[in-house]
Amino acid sequence: MVPGASTGLVALxxxxxxxxxxxxxxxxxxxxxxxxxxYLAFRVPAEELGAAVAGLRALGAVGANVTVPHKVxxxxxxxxxxxxxxxxGAVNTxxxxxxxxxxxxxxxxxxxxxxxxxxxxxPRTAVIAGAGGAARAAALELAxxxxxxxxxxxxxxxxxxxxxxxxxxxxxxxxxxxxxLGVEMAEALRGAELLVNxxxxxxxxxSEEPPLLDPDWLPPxxxxxxxxxxxxxxxLIRAARARGLPTVTGEQMLLYQGARAFExxxxxxxxxxxxxxxxxxxxxxxxxxxxxx
Ligand code: ATR
Numbered sequence: 310m311v312p313g314a315s316t317g318l319v320a321l322x323x324x325x326x327x328x329x330x331x332x333x334x335x336x337x338x339x340x341x342x343x344x345x346x347x348y349l350a351f352r353v354p355a356e357e358l359g360a361a362v363a364g365l366r367a368l369g370a371v372g373a374n375v376t377v378p379h380k381v382x383x384x385x386x387x388x389x390x391x392x393x394x395x396x397x398g399a400v401n402t403x404x405x406x407x408x409x410x411x412x413x414x415x416x417x418x419x420x421x422x423x424x425x426x427x428x429x430x431x432p433r434t435a436v437i438a439g440a441g442g443a444a445r446a447a448a449l450e451l452a453x454x455x456x457x458x459x460x461x462x463x464x465x466x467x468x469x470x471x472x473x474x475x476x477x478x479x480x481x482x483x484x485x486x487x488x489x490l491g492v493e494m495a496e497a498l499r500g501a502e503l504l505v506n507x508x509x510x511x512x513x514x515x516s517e518e519p520p521l522l523d524p525d526w527l528p529p530x531x532x533x534x535x536x537x538x539x540x541x542x543x544x545l546i547r548a549a550r551a552r553g554l555p556t557v558t559g560e561q562m563l564l565y566q567g568a569r570a571f572e573x574x575x576x577x578x579x580x581x582x583x584x585x586x587x588x589x590x591x592x593x594x595x596x597x598x599x600x601x602x
Pocket of ligand 1: 468
């Protein structure tokens with residue numbers, strides 16, 4: 310649909326946004342659903358975030374996505390938060406509801422759907438590498454879904470410990486512990502069903518930097534999930550596949566967080582297959598994708 314005088318706006322606020330996949334994915338979804346909406350990416354520096362959110366209000370935008378580095382800072386400008394956004398203390402989706410801006414977080418949902426699709430179930434025991442925003446979403450979502458044991462491994466041990474304490478505070482039934490990055494991981498992995506890489510290790514343009522772990526530490530039967538989606542097949546996913554282990558890749562999480570956001574903005578089921586096609590096409594054109602095909 311060609312944008313016209315009544316076209317609704319969905320904005321992406323982030324910095325940088327130039328390589329974002331979301332415009333391709335969401336515009337394909339709007340087109341498929343025959344909706345008179347357009348999704349545009351705006352590079353917003355941190356000091357302009359408040360003004361950008363005020364702009365969404367003034368322009369009557371239908372909603373927005375919020376990405377790095379604004380997912381936490383944006384909270385202060387919103388009128389209301391969903392329970393998930395409150396739990397995670399981070400917002401990636403904003404929906405205008407009766408003139409109020411409501412913050413949601415669809416990252417945890419995307420992670421859970423990707424795991425359910427890849428595994429058919431959610432694991433009871435997991436090792437999570439990382440302690441940033443992505444790791445928080447993964448750890449809290451697994452604990453919320455009933456995980457009995459979580460191990461957080463992180464380069465900076467204090468950040469790992471802080472995440473573990475947060476998991477314990479919200480979910481006392483989940484046994485959570487922190488470990489430094491290193492050989493201690495091998496032991497934790499032997500007792501786990503799932504490994505999640507929620508660090509930026511393996512991400513283009515540093516794809517060939519030292520790996521997160523020695524592939525020999527991956528035990529038979531372990532499911533390996535990498536939240537990095539550029540490149541689509543990270544060194545970790547390659548190592549897991551070489552061992553015949555089941556894998557869940559980052560673009561699946563990207564797809565489902567986007568599908569959920571679409572549903573929140575439009576109140577309609579997301580055209581997931583069209584979104585997947587647009588996402589894979591956009592990822593294939595990315596810097597980094599060409600290096601490894
Ligand atoms: P996000 O919010 O996207 O998760 P982040 O908060 O910057 O991003 O977190 C990045 C994660 O990757 C952190 O856990 C970071 O470890 P530190 O807490 O020690 O910084 C981890 N990370 C980044 N580069 C790494 C590297 N080369 N080796 C190991 N861990 C790394």
